[in-house]
Amino acid sequence: MVQLSQLLDALKEKEVCGPQDIEIEEIAYNSKKAKRNSLFVAIPGFRADGHRFINEALLRGVRTVVMEKKIPLGEGITGIRVPNARKALALLADRFYHHPSRKIRLIGITGTNGKTTTSYLIEAILTADKRPCGLLGTIAHKIGSKTIPAQITTPESLDLQSMLAYLVEKKIKYAVMEVSSHALELSRIEGVKFSIAVFTNLSIDHLDFHQTVENYLEVKTRLFTGLAKKALAVINIDDLKGSYIRERTLCPILTYGIEKKADIRARRIDLSLKGSSFKVQTPGWELDIDLPLPGRHNIYNALAAIAVAFLLKIPPSAIKKGLEKVGNIPGRFEKIDEGQDFSVIVDYAHTDDALGKVLSTCRDLTKGRVILVFGCGGDRDRSKRPLMGEVSAKYSNYTIITNDNPRSEEPLSIVSGIEVGMKREDGRYTIILDRKEAIRKAIEEAAPGDLVLIAGKGHETTQIIGTQVLPFDDREVVRRILKDQKSVVRK
Known part of the structure; x- marks a missing residue:
């Protein structure tokens, strides 16, 4: 528990309206986690503005609010106006937890x-x-x-x-x-x-x-x-x-x-x-x-x-x-081995530089072909899509372009950005938007001595399509496909 007046010493720029002799038990920036004796910090977010949730915080018993906007709070509520609520939250948290x-x-x-x-x-x-x-x-x-x-x-x-x-x-x-x-x-x-x-x-x-x-x-x-x-x-x-x-x-x-x-x-x-x-x-x-x-x-x-x-x-x-003796680093050039006679690597590479470095390593260390499965994230940096297409065409023998968290973007629109770079370097590629089927196709294409690289998601365990967050782990998908392939061979 810290006195509000002591906490506010952390802020150089502030305008305080209301009593400061208040004991603060915790700080909250999520109104649902706020309670009596909490200091609520209203952050203007990308999807929602924290100022909209001040009333909810007050209903939960909050009596102290940090905010950027001038909002009337009512009697008995202390308001602290600051130029930057995110910066204020960081400095207050540092002071609250004693540096x-x-x-x-x-x-x-x-x-x-x-x-x-x-x-x-x-x-x-x-x-x-x-x-x-x-x-x-x-x-x-x-x-x-x-x-x-x-x-x-x-x-x-x-x-x-x-x-x-x-x-x-x-x-x-x-x-x-x-x-x-x-x-x-x-x-x-x-x-x-x-x-x-x-x-x-x-x-x-x-x-x-x-x-x-x-x-x-x-x-x-x-x-x-x-x-x-x-x-x-x-x-x-x-x-x-x-x-x-x-x-x-x-x-x-x-x-x-x-x-x-x-x-x-x-x-x-x-x-x-x-x-x-x-x-x-x-x-x-x-x-x-x-x-x-x-x-x-x-x-x-x-x-x-x-x-x-x-x-x-x-x-x-x-x-x-x-x-x-360093152990396996999840999704970082992670080898998936189910006894197959070709290599399968899962890697988080999701920039043209990272993809180029990983593909270059694969190219240098593989006698056979390099088969790549990758996509680009939706609602994210579009400028890197053709660059990643260029790199994939340059270093892989065959690329399967697929979904990688398309989010709210149209998947084929993302693919078209990648294709620009693929065509520049005259790359061999196909498009399979279903990531699981893209991985299956790559594994079916692989011959002894080849290397299959599944890039972009690495350690991630979900796929974001639209507003849905669906379970998806490249490593587990690869293992299941390899095991299925093995059982078919045995039969």
Whole structure:
């Protein structure tokens, strides 16, 4: 319980009308969760405006409301007007939970691709060095003994601060967190203090939200321009935007890469479908690593994790142990093996850059054909559709274009955008909108030594068609089809 007057110290810009000597038991931004002694924050959302639900919150006993609009609240109700309710929610939550990010070593990872894998690799290294840590990201939020399925990459600020406070309570001193561009733009990490920030890479994505690549880059850069001088930054210097971010970062920086001169660098690289081996050079030591994750892109992810471990003064033996024993990362180049004589990979790649890297890995490591199944999300960035079509035509022998969360868009309209790129590169393709049947067709097409890549959804367990959220897991669909195929052969 915190006095309202103390909470409001967190806000520089505010206009308060009403008493401040009120005890606040909790903060809510969902009116259905509000109750007596709650502080309700009315957020203007994308689908609904929180100001419309102020009356519902008041009926539930709320007597204190934070809002952007000037709305009469009635006698005995304290109203706090702010210029930005999302930012206010973040700062109030940070104050309510007593600044939890200041009490742990928080590692934030941003970039278009590689955030999830890098976070899992850092977690594996910390665990190998007997340093328990929390993990907040795209697949799930692991906080102590709890695992919460993730709805969004970076939780809303109130939920984030609650999770960080739980880690502090459980005496867990480290946390690794994916920081999305949406979280940066929507003030979800306002008030959060990062010990280390990591930049993986930047390619075209989320332009439905950010409008331009320049805006997207500027938002990503905020994680680094907002770092305290005592914080540390880790930057992929091989990426085209790595130098841009380095020039704007004021705290000490550690770079990593393969091509350019970097503080953390990989040499003597050997790639296979089973994984990658390489020698890593750091300012203090060298180490041979056998990484059980295939692909050059995963070496970059491993280098980012090694750079973080180096800054945390984790011994090389623990780094090696953590990386070499890392478990399967759901939906990230995940192999599905039911004893078939061809390979099936499920991967989350849903940008042209990520798809290109995964397909390039498949192409380099496969003697047979590469058969691709993919689609693009509806009501999302349309500019990447022809680019993904181009990449698929370039690296795959045969592509099946299908649905991938079409949402409210007409599926064939999405497909036509992909076809533009496919035709540019004269790619071989067919269209099967039913994703299950598209996967079945790809598996039936596969011959011994071929590789089938199912891209776009990765770890996801639903398919969004219209307003319906239907159960759908690429991995389970593949397993069922392979098992059915096996039983037919036996008969």
